[in-house]
Amino acid sequence: MNTQRNLADLVREAPLGDFIRTRDLIRDDIIRAPLLPYLGAEGRIRLQAECLQPLGSFKIRAATSALQQLDSTLLARGVATASAGNFAQGLALAARRRGVALTVHVPDSAARMKVDNLRALGAQVVEHTFADWWQIMSTRETGAADGTFIHPVCEPAVILGNGTIGLELAESWPELDTVVVPFGGGGLATGIALALRALSRKVRIIACEVATSTPLTAAFAAGKPTRVERHPSFVDGVGSNSVLEEMWPLLRELIDQVIVVELAEAERAVRDLALRHHIVAEGAGALALAAALSPQCQGSHVAAIISGGNIDASKLCPILETHS
Amino acid sequence: MNTQRNLADLVREAPLGDFIRTRDLIRDDIIRAPLLPYLGAEGRIRLQAECLQPLGSFKIRAATSALQQLDSTLLARGVATASAGNFAQGLALAARRRGVALTVHVPDSAARMKVDNLRALGAQVVEHTFADWWQIMSTRETGAADGTFIHPVCEPAVILGNGTIGLELAESWPELDTVVVPFGGGGLATGIALALRALSRKVRIIACEVATSTPLTAAFAAGKPTRVERHPSFVDGVGSNSVLEEMWPLLRELIDQVIVVELAEAERAVRDLALRHHIVAEGAGALALAAALSPQCQGSHVAAIISGGNIDASKLCPILETHS
Numbered sequence: 001m002n003t004q005r006n007l008a009d010l011v012r013e014a015p016l017g018d019f020i021r022t023r024d025l026i027r028d029d030i031i032r033a034p035l036l037p038y039l040g041a042e043g044r045i046r047l048q049a050e051c052l053q054p055l056g057s058f059k060i061r062a063a064t065s066a067l068q069q070l071d072s073t074l075l076a077r078g079v080a081t082a083s084a085g086n087f088a089q090g091l092a093l094a095a096r097r098r099g100v101a102l103t104v105h106v107p108d109s110a111a112r113m114k115v116d117n118l119r120a121l122g123a124q125v126v127e128h129t130f131a132d133w134w135q136i137m138s139t140r141e142t143g144a145a146d147g148t149f150i151h152p153v154c155e156p157a158v159i160l161g162n163g164t165i166g167l168e169l170a171e172s173w174p175e176l177d178t179v180v181v182p183f184g185g186g187g188l189a190t191g192i193a194l195a196l197r198a199l200s201r202k203v204r205i206i207a208c209e210v211a212t213s214t215p216l217t218a219a220f221a222a223g224k225p226t227r228v229e230r231h232p233s234f235v236d237g238v239g240s241n242s243v244l245e246e247m248w249p250l251l252r253e254l255i256d257q258v259i260v261v262e263l264a265e266a267e268r269a270v271r272d273l274a275l276r277h278h279i280v281a282e283g284a285g286a287l288a289l290a291a292a293l294s295p296q297c298q299g300s301h302v303a304a305i306i307s308g309g310n311i312d313a314s315k316l317c318p319i320l321e322t323h324s
Numbered sequence: 325m326n327t328q329r330n331l332a333d334l335v336r337e338a339p340l341g342d343f344i345r346t347r348d349l350i351r352d353d354i355i356r357a358p359l360l361p362y363l364g365a366e367g368r369i370r371l372q373a374e375c376l377q378p379l380g381s382f383k384i385r386a387a388t389s390a391l392q393q394l395d396s397t398l399l400a401r402g403v404a405t406a407s408a409g410n411f412a413q414g415l416a417l418a419a420r421r422r423g424v425a426l427t428v429h430v431p432d433s434a435a436r437m438k439v440d441n442l443r444a445l446g447a448q449v450v451e452h453t454f455a456d457w458w459q460i461m462s463t464r465e466t467g468a469a470d471g472t473f474i475h476p477v478c479e480p481a482v483i484l485g486n487g488t489i490g491l492e493l494a495e496s497w498p499e500l501d502t503v504v505v506p507f508g509g510g511g512l513a514t515g516i517a518l519a520l521r522a523l524s525r526k527v528r529i530i531a532c533e534v535a536t537s538t539p540l541t542a543a544f545a546a547g548k549p550t551r552v553e554r555h556p557s558f559v560d561g562v563g564s565n566s567v568l569e570e571m572w573p574l575l576r577e578l579i580d581q582v583i584v585v586e587l588a589e590a591e592r593a594v595r596d597l598a599l600r601h602h603i604v605a606e607g608a609g610a611l612a613l614a615a616a617l618s619p620q621c622q623g624s625h626v627a628a629i630i631s632g633g634n635i636d637a638s639k640l641c642p643i644l645e646t647h648s
Contacts, residue, residue, distance in 0.1 A: 034356070277376070314645070316644065320637040320640065320641055
């Protein structure tokens with residue numbers, strides 16, 4: 001497989017063979033996540049429970065894919081990334097399993113617990129000021145000889161890994177006509193979209209964002225990436241100040257619609273998932289269910305991607321104990 | 325399939341064909357529950373997440389199996405059961421899907437919410453004093469012309485339905501050598517044991533009970549069903565005053581070992597399942613993980629059956645917010 005392929009090529013080619021090979025490459029590191037029937041909506045909504053993946057997020061797919069697509073010479077020199085979140089955790093787990101040295105560059109604002117978890121998984125963690133860290137994210141230059149840099153979003157291997165979800169959805173549910181995906185950087189939505197396109201499946205791709213941070217809505221409105229405010233909330237796994245320039249051409253082409261979810265709807269979805277469907281979703285993970293229940297999805301056969309489950313009890317419990 | 329087969333015949337014959345047919349009969353009503361790798365214990369423990377089944381419990385398997393094995397003449401006359409718990413809920417869902425009339429006999433002590441849920445699922449609910457209700461459970465005589473009576477535990481079709489979990493475990497995990505099962509009435513443990521025996525798989529069957537109610541431990545100690553105290557706790561899905569006489573011959577033959585779990589261990593397991601593995605388990609559902617982590621399972625390849633997830637936020641959250 002050509003690991004040098006760039007993002008534009010990936011979109012143009014929509015290479016089914018690469019998605020299938022990727023699925024085989026990552027099989028031993030992930031679970032086949034269940035597609036759970038949602039109680040209500042006449043059986044039209046199903047929940048792709050990626051929160052059940054090892055370390056609680058779909059990112060293990062992308063992280064494993066990125067490692068598996070490097071040859072042994074490159075792996076022996078180690079790999080590096082810039083992320084403090086679920087992608088780095090997944091990469092750390094996949095790297096440890098393979099005995100690959102990993103350096104993770106994080107902003108010094110990263111949560112202590114996440115940094116500790118990375119170290120516990122054997123990664124070397126380097127802290128930077130936010131500006132320096134953002135520079136690494138943008139240029140992929142870490143300033144150290146720490147091996148192949150793997151970008152957490154704008155990386156063909158990452159998008160191929162995420163796209164394996166699309167293969168599973170297509171196989172599990174012939175009637176599927178809509179997929180709702182939480183929008184972080186766009187790697188998840190575009191990966192699933194490309195895999196479904198590679199299979200020649202006509203499926204509407206809806207990205208959802210939380211009302212406190214709507215860079216994708218802004219980009220579609222302006223016709224280009226645009227700076228927006230980001231307000232902190234319990235939905236901390238998505239949202240940014242802007243769509244990444246590098247991702248915009250893919251997003252514009254592959255995403256059919258954006259749904260903005262209010263915080264109260266996201267909270268109701270977290271509660272519904274935990275108490276009626278028995279899965280723990282973080283705020284970002286619950287957005288897709290909230291969007292799937294909106295009028296825009298009425299009458300459709302919708303898979304909602306429950307992307308992750310990493311939420312503290314101190315955030316989860318006040319939501320569960322609210323009666324709505 | 326011979327629906328008149330009694331329990332003793334079922335044990336003697338260990339009919340693989342019937343388990344396989346049952347699996348096919350219930351396929352559309354259940355999910356293929358994921359066998360999740362437990363984080364820790366060097367990958368030796370896996371979690372059979374039955375809490376993700378529709379209505380949050382493995383009981384949908386047994387309930388659907390019981391209905392599917394009646395012919396259309398019998399179904400047209402309706403069915404009845406005596407249970408207020410997950411079995412009746414599952415039967416109500418399966419009956420509604422098939423347009424079958426269901427009467428559920430419950431003790432007047434049954435939780436209001438459970439009775440309301442049953443009615444919402446279309447069941448007719450008849451309340452009795454506890455003594456009268458127990459009489460129905462023991463004699464299978466409801467005193468009304470409400471169709472075929474389906475016992476929630478001592479019923480070949482129920483045990484066949486539960487046994488489908490054994491087929492899935494055997495298929496998913498060749499190294500499996502131990503299954504840990506929460507002990508309620510014994511239908512789950514014996515079903516899984518019989519299916520594995522039918523497959524000629526040598527697997528140790530461990531039943532677990534909570535320290536506040538240990539009828540199985542008492543029965544093994546005395547060599548026969550024996551009356552014990554039952555103290556209420558958050559683990560409300562298992563425990564009774566005695567093993568059922570009718571089940572004892574199966575239990576004695578099929579269960580290799582009993583592990584008693586302390587309440588604090590059960591709480592730790594609930595927390596671990598929710599916050600690290602992102603599944604919501606009720607107390608009974610978490611017992612199997614607690615037991616799988618005990619010294620008796622050291623070195624084994626253990627599937628822990630996470631049997632159900634129906635727990636109120638008011639019970640769940642104090643457990644999640646405790647730091648251990």
